[in-house]
Amino acid sequence: MENIIDKEASAKEDVSLMLAAKAGDLDAFSFLVKKHQNSLMNFFRRSGVYIDVEDIAQETFLKLYRARSSYEAKAKFTTFLYLIARQVMIDHFRKQERKAQLLQKYGEEVPQFEAPKEDDGESDEIMAALATLTPALRETIVLVIMQGMSYQDAAEILGVPLGTVKSRVSVGLGRLKAYFLKLGK
Numbered sequence: 001m002e003n004i005i006d007k008e009a010s011a012k013e014d015v016s017l018m019l020a021a022k023a024g025d026l027d028a029f030s031f032l033v034k035k036h037q038n039s040l041m042n043f044f045r046r047s048g049v050y051i052d053v054e055d056i057a058q059e060t061f062l063k064l065y066r067a068r069s070s071y072e073a074k075a076k077f078t079t080f081l082y083l084i085a086r087q088v089m090i091d092h093f094r095k096q097e098r099k100a101q102l103l104q105k106y107g108e109e110v111p112q113f114e115a116p117k118e119d120d121g122e123s124d125e126i127m128a129a130l131a132t133l134t135p136a137l138r139e140t141i142v143l144v145i146m147q148g149m150s151y152q153d154a155a156e157i158l159g160v161p162l163g164t165v166k167s168r169v170s171v172g173l174g175r176l177k178a179y180f181l182k183l184g185k
Contacts, residue, residue, distance in 0.1 A: 014077035022068045029068070033061050036078070039147065040085055046130065046142040047089060056092050060085045075156060082143070082157045129179045133172055140168035141176070 014035075020028035041057045049056060063084050071080060130138055143154040144165065155165045 011076050011078070015073045018068065018071050018077050018080070019073060021065075022071050029065060032064075032077075036081060037061070040081070043082070043085060043142060043147055044089060046127075046146050047139055048131065048135075049089060049092060052092070056088050057085075060088045063088060076153060078149070079153045079156050082147075082149070082153075086139070086157055125180075125183070129176050132179055133175060137168050137172040137175065140165055141172040144169050145173070 014032065017028040017032050021032065037057055040060060041053050044053050044056055060081070064081060067080075067084065130141065133141065140154060140158065143149045143157060144151060149157070151162055151165045151169070155162045158165065
């Protein structure tokens, strides 16, 4: 019960801070960045971004700053933030793909997968298991299970119906369970 109250208070604080940032309060925006930067970088890592995590987190906050004038407190602040973060991540993957195609075209060796640069506290087994999921399943599992978002918030961020999120979580967890059973864990 306490955890729910804490989350609600935190969510209200985020909205207040973002509205203050919208009005020009740079300290409020700075506090939002400090409060959410680690969870945002974890979101990117868990979603398969290992290189340039700090850069794309910074780009996300830059886009958030630019979008502050259009912010409306209709949904949770984190929904607004992760909508931006997801788009930045998609753009990052597109750039990586274009870069890989360009390198292949010119005959250079292209790495097939990004590998984590450092131990970020996530189990290698968990990261390997997540890598077996399709991108849609993976990002849904990351948002709902690993980032602790509600199904409704994840549906808004992903731009899919609530039932699709529930289905993806069920299928994704089933595949993760099968993966670990196969390993004998």
